[in-house]
Amino acid sequence: MIINISDLMKRSNVDSINIDFEDKIDIIEICGKIIKILEPIKVTGIITTDGEIANFIGEATLKFQTECDRCINDYVSTFIMKMEEKFTNDSYSDDETEYYQMNDNKIDFTPVINHNLHMSMPMKFLCSEDCKGIINRGEIDTNEFSPFAKLNKMFKNQGGR
Template sequence: MKITLNELIEKRKESIDLDITIPVGEIGMINEEIEIISPVSLKGKIFHDDDSIYLEADIKTKAECICHRCLQKFQMDIENHIHEKLTINEEEMEDYYYINKNRLDITEVVDNVLVLNMPMKLVCDENCQGLCLACGVNLNKEQCDCESDQIDPRLAKLKDLLLND
């Protein structure tokens, strides 16, 4: 979705208010574990300050994720704030979002913000117990009969040292 910024660039306007809804299909999968499942709402403005142009906005959406502990799907509300500098100078394209022919691709900005602000590990609940390392049962749903005293074979020698003392 592209936004035309002619009036702002030519300084006929101080700012452009944004109230945009980006359909689900335009963003889609952030990665193989996170899929956007509701339209992305973007509210804010694009404004110029002296010789610079900025995008200031809040985005909201909902995603379906896979928990890193129990591997179950869960839904997560996503809310992020965007504060980005925009440029019409091709030499600054690496540092800022580029306004090409007085148009900004807002979908690219939103996509990047969503990817960069995702947590490293997604969990369905802070108290998620995950899967049993021995039998693979989901410990949130049922208890397993595996020995809880299992030790990583790489650390077994350390246990022997403790028993000798």
């Protein structure tokens, strides 16, 4: 998605530009894991300027499907990432700040979204915080299997509980 901010950069009667759009990305790969994006990514925020530099503060919301790293079941989740980025038309450099390049006061948000996804999404994906994973013997899903089942059966056979 390309946003034209010429009016803002010329400092004509515009102090800021509200951003609200959706960007379609089908699949991304993070740390070797395929993430399927189920709906267009919704981006909201505001762009302001302090001279030659345009500042964007906002967030992106995406719904995705991937495989749990513990139990290897597919699951669907929603992720909200905060974004704070700076843009310039010039090849401006600062040791502490990363700037994205604008072309004729136009911002292409697709690479910004991709970069933020790679920086913000977790390295490991879990279907739930308490996912127990799988047991190597026959790959039994421990979310559906009690590791104490045999022990409980033994107690019942010996007249215990």
